[in-house]
Amino acid sequence: MYHIGNIYGITAISVIGGGLFGFDISSMSAILPTQQYRCYFNQGPKGPPYTDASEACSGPKPNVQGGITAAMPGGSFVGALISGYLTDKLGRKKAIQIGCMIWMIGSAISCASQNIGMLIVGRFINGLSVGICSAQVPVYVSELAPPSKRGRVVGSQQWAITWGILIMYYISYGCTFLDGPTAFRVPWGLQMIPAVILAIGILFLPESPRWLARHDRWEECQAVLTLVHGHGDPHSPFVKLELEEIKQMIEFERQNADVSVAELFRPRMLNRLHIGIFTQIWSQLTGMNVMMYYITYVFGMAGLTGNTNLIASSIQYVINVCMTVPALIWMDRWGRRPMFVIGALLMATWLFANAGLMASYGHAAPPGGLNNVAEQSWEITGKPAKAVIACTYLFVASYAPTWGPASWVYPPEVFPLRIRGKAVALTTSCNWIFNFALSYFVPPAFVSIKWKVYIVFGVFCIAMAIHTFFVFPETAGKTLEDVEEIFIAGVPAWKTKVEYSNVRRAEQGMLDPEKAQALEQRPERHENTQEIKV
Structure with a gap:
């Protein structure tokens, strides 16, 4: 079968798995404030079932809405955990394909939901898919x-x-301009389309060369490296370098390590495990996904209602898309550490600013919340309200080029090949369990502690800036095998640096003299691998 060899083409198809998570976030955030949704799943005096969109329905209770929203990250937690076994056993591609199939089932159930219980089940199944894809696509x-x-x-x-x-x-x-339950059934049904595209598209992508090597499929490994890195030239110096480094690493692993989940908890791996886990935990404790799920609540507190609220909320999604682009272009030159530290400090600034504005110029909403929405329990108006909206946009603009992409890039880089699939599955599961907790916590938190929610997340951002500076080593500009050497040598995190120019030279065939000499002296056969002429 024809396989795509261009890395950007491979990426464009495979990261659709990430798009599934995005579809889920906004399909909830845009639907939450609508009368169609609030009346159909109402737990107040009017409904269910859905009767009249003109009636003021209070929708699900805050803790129930938290449960509905949290069902997806709850499923993602389970999906991320099982993805480690699936990917190591079946391969990266097949694990992602299984995730696509599960997504279609969950979307169908959500689309057909007749009650809150059915909606929660559908979203939990969707979460299984997101957990698998979010862990294994990176x-x-x-x-x-x-x-x-x-x-x-x-x-x-x-x-x-x-x-x-x-x-x-x-x-x-x-x-939202459609009548009745159609207003939310249509978008929840359309969620299936990207999963169908991904399931078909991934058939035309090559398998991971490192997974193939791990299973002694060396000819296929060399073919994939030639296709993707050598542009069809099997004699490319960089293909030869990478193949030799993969062989050397696998030989070392087989002679010195047992491959099991238990290895993650051994002393020599605990530091890496803690770094990978906290990368994902901190990405949630920035408060970004909370802002995505419940932005209509926040802007409701700032006095925006109806279509004005929905349109203003959509602006932050446009900012999110646009501000991610600089990171994609330059993050391999910037390095991961500056993105973590600077991003956290900027986000803390806007969170504390919002807390100060709401505390100084806001006041408690009437009983029951604004516009019959209990979560909108605080009110701020006038110019301070506009400042809150501006700080919210600046918060998103700070997250998008920093923690957003870096938190997905970093965990796969810090683990050795033999346990990378399982390790990333475990770290990603931590992302989702915190996503679950925060999704459930935030609606009642807005009711209980109101503007102090911003203080909580601001303190987390300060803590993550300090933690990442002292503990997270730089991985940009290094092969995955070079990153392994950093941890083995025990180099302090703050002494590591980006080595972008070195890897660019290697990819262009201008090998470092020491590596070139090492290649010439290495034998063409290893005890633990099949013979390959490189």
């Missing part, structure tokens, strides 16, 4: 990408998420 792309482009192409998963959010938001917004 692994798959990182193992195919050349070092100088790895951040760019793996970070494209975040860009796909932002596009998914934007596209589905406007689809959902357009559907």
Whole structure:
């Protein structure tokens, strides 16, 4: 079968898996404030069932709405955990295809939901798919990408998420003008389309060369490296270098390590595990996904209602898409560490600013919340309200080129090949369990502690800036095998730096003299691998 060899073509298809998460976020955020949704799933005095869109329905109770929203990340937590077994056993491609099939089933159930219980089940099944794809798409792309482009192409998963959010938001917004349950059934049904495209498109992509090597399929491994990195030339110096480094790493692993989940918890791997887990935890504790799910609540507190609220909320999704682009272009030159530290400090600034504005110029909403929405329990008006909206936009503009893409790129880079699939599955599951907790926590938090929610997330951002500076080593501009050497040597995180120019020289055939000499001296056969003429 024909296989696409251009890394950007491979990326464009595979990161549709990230778009599934984006579709889910905005299909909820745009639907939440609509009368059609609130009346059909109402737990107040009017409804269910849906009767009249002109009636003021309060919708699900805050803790129930938190449960509906949290069902998807709850499923993603389970999906991410099982993805490690699927990807190591079946391969990166097949694991992603299984995720596509599960997404279609979940979307069908959500689309047909007759009650809150059925909606929760559909969203949980959707979450299984998102967990599998979000864990394994970065692994798959990182193992195919050349070092100088790895951040760019793996970070494209975040860009796909932002596009998914934007596209589905406007689809959902357009559907709000439809009558009755059709207003939310149509967008929830249309969610299936990207999964169909991904399931078909991935048939034309090559398998991960490192997964193939791990299973002693060396001829296929060399063929994939030749296709993607050698542009069809099997004698390319960079193909020879990468193949030799993969062989050397696998030989070392087989002689010195047992491959099991338990290895992640051994002393020599605990530091990496803690870094990978906190990368994903901190990305949630920035508060960004909360802002995406519940932005209509926040803008409702700032006095925006109806279509004005929905349109103003959509602007942050446009900002999210546009501001992710600089990271895709330059993150391999910037490095990961500056993105983590600077991004966290900027986000903390806007969060504290919002807290100060709401505390100084806002006041408690009437009983029951604004516009019969309990979560809108605080009110701010006039110029301070506009400042809150501006700070919210600036928060998104700070997250998009920093933590957004970097948090997906980083975990696959820090783990060795033998446990990369399982390790990234575990770290991504931590992302989703915190997403689950925050999705459930935020609606009642807006009711209980109101503007202090911003203080909570601002403190988290300060903590992550300090943590990443002292603990997270630089991985940009290095092969995955070179990153392994950083951890083995125990180099302090703040002493590591970007080595972009070195890998660019290697990819262009201008090998470092020491590496070139090492290649010439290496034998063409290894005890633990099949013979390959390189």
